[in-house]
Amino acid sequence: MRILDTELATEPPLLAVTDLEVRYGMVVAATDISIEVGRGEIVALLGPNGAGKTSVLRAVAGLVPPTRGRIEFSDGELRHRLEGRPGFALARLGIGYVPAQHVVLPRMTVEENLEVGGRYLLRDLREVRSRVAQMLERFPALGARRQHFGGMLSGGEQRQLAIARALVARPRLMLLDEPSVGLAPLVLEEIFGLLRRINREDGVSILMVEQNVAKALELSARAYVMRVGAMDFSGPSAEVAKSERLSDAYLGS
Amino acid sequence: MPPLDYVVEQVLIGISTGAIYAIVAIGYNLVFGVMNVLNLTHGAIMMVGSFGVLLLYYLGLRDFWLASAFGVALALATGLLVERVAVRPLKGNWWNTKVATLGCAMFLENFVTRLTEGRPMPFPRPFEPSYYRIAGTLEISNIQIFLMLCSLGLMAGMVWFLRRTSPGKAIRVVAQSPDLAHSVGINVQRVMVLGFAVSAALAGVAGILNAVTFGSTYPFVGQLLGLKGLVILIVAGIGNVRGCLVVALVLGVLESFAVVAAGSAVRDLVGYAGMVLILLVRPMGLFGEEGRTGKEI
Numbered sequence: 001m002r003i004l005d006t007e008l009a010t011e012p013p014l015l016a017v018t019d020l021e022v023r024y025g026m027v028v029a030a031t032d033i034s035i036e037v038g039r040g041e042i043v044a045l046l047g048p049n050g051a052g053k054t055s056v057l058r059a060v061a062g063l064v065p066p067t068r069g070r071i072e073f074s075d076g077e078l079r080h081r082l083e084g085r086p087g088f089a090l091a092r093l094g095i096g097y098v099p100a101q102h103v104v105l106p107r108m109t110v111e112e113n114l115e116v117g118g119r120y121l122l123r124d125l126r127e128v129r130s131r132v133a134q135m136l137e138r139f140p141a142l143g144a145r146r147q148h149f150g151g152m153l154s155g156g157e158q159r160q161l162a163i164a165r166a167l168v169a170r171p172r173l174m175l176l177d178e179p180s181v182g183l184a185p186l187v188l189e190e191i192f193g194l195l196r197r198i199n200r201e202d203g204v205s206i207l208m209v210e211q212n213v214a215k216a217l218e219l220s221a222r223a224y225v226m227r228v229g230a231m232d233f234s235g236p237s238a239e240v241a242k243s244e245r246l247s248d249a250y251l252g253s
Numbered sequence: 254m255p256p257l258d259y260v261v262e263q264v265l266i267g268i269s270t271g272a273i274y275a276i277v278a279i280g281y282n283l284v285f286g287v288m289n290v291l292n293l294t295h296g297a298i299m300m301v302g303s304f305g306v307l308l309l310y311y312l313g314l315r316d317f318w319l320a321s322a323f324g325v326a327l328a329l330a331t332g333l334l335v336e337r338v339a340v341r342p343l344k345g346n347w348w349n350t351k352v353a354t355l356g357c358a359m360f361l362e363n364f365v366t367r368l369t370e371g372r373p374m375p376f377p378r379p380f381e382p383s384y385y386r387i388a389g390t391l392e393i394s395n396i397q398i399f400l401m402l403c404s405l406g407l408m409a410g411m412v413w414f415l416r417r418t419s420p421g422k423a424i425r426v427v428a429q430s431p432d433l434a435h436s437v438g439i440n441v442q443r444v445m446v447l448g449f450a451v452s453a454a455l456a457g458v459a460g461i462l463n464a465v466t467f468g469s470t471y472p473f474v475g476q477l478l479g480l481k482g483l484v485i486l487i488v489a490g491i492g493n494v495r496g497c498l499v500v501a502l503v504l505g506v507l508e509s510f511a512v513v514a515a516g517s518a519v520r521d522l523v524g525y526a527g528m529v530l531i532l533l534v535r536p537m538g539l540f541g542e543e544g545r546t547g548k549e550i
Binding site: 061087088096106119120169 | 437492
């Protein structure tokens, strides 16, 4: 029985990023980045503008090929190496991604946006329809606007739609790039409440890049702080919030 | 006031040329929307489609439908080849692909000129023409009806394909945002190839229908037709399939009236002058979105 205990203790995290490097030509956007996201965990990736957070997230999402490092995703017993795989292959493994801008398909209706979220990932069309119906019910704001074009929605509704679209295919991990960007404070509360809910109710793990440090630390269990292309420090969010290194990272010292 | 059946006749002629223009413009639109590449080989691919038909006749297979299927297949294969040699290696770079696809067009046109000595070649008909009297002096031939049904049917088919089927929706998603397409599990590279393939097949059909309309084809037939398609794309607004259809039909009808009013010399003037006037007022085209102007072309 002891052996089983150790096995449980060393169960690999859902996502493990090791020594990742992202370059754009000669420019190193991020280097030596290691991040872990446990099952059911919300993890924040913080840092001032230009620290390379979004580059790391895009590499994890398969949208930029990393120049070095390892990205591992555990799917039950299976472990998948992700680096170098295109984004659509990651989506098929259960990794959802919501970019910071242009989060919806502007010339498709709310309903079509949701449908697209499942059509290429779920097995049959009936399942897609029932998932879409569930989402429309669960997000009343979207249900009321199902025939509106994505581009006509308000910023907060667009963000809701993007999150709902990613949920349609039942992802295990969601990668969010600045979910608060451009939102009014009240709407921001709503979106963060929504993230907490999908984390609890759907068991979706979340790795988010965020500019709103206070809110992100409130929501997340752990946080990583980056500074000019490298990892500065990390820890449980409550501790990171109190740390002096946090303000140093943002104000520079 | 000209007699009514005369007006109706011009409208019918206009619709059948306009419908061919529409197929051309939508072919551009697919590649432009999905890959952000202006495929200047499009016109030459139309020509390849029509010469594919002639090739099979030359080889002794004198069946119009079989030869047409071959012509469309040849156009499709040419399109895929262009994508492979002139677009993909350049990573979709905006300027480089424009020059490279223009080069492909020149190669194809001159290659076919060498083979045929550049003379216009008579083109077979799908069936013997017969004329039906509709009213008064107004007559319509079965070939005209065939052309109209073909192109309008194809348009309806395209709208259905893009709005209802999975591959069609994937094309629209990639056109709106490649990153989002990845995130919902769409193989973007494959959709780009698909867009190119559909576009090239449409070009092949347009080339054949155009050759049937005029009863002949020649190696540079795609240049003028390709330019018309581009004008329609710009006037309609980039990325708008139904807009292309409307503008193409209107242009066809206007041209056919211009020809009877002032002779065939002014035919092409209508489209270009119209484009300049419309862009002065609406730089994004008639049905286009703010921010996507013809300047991109």
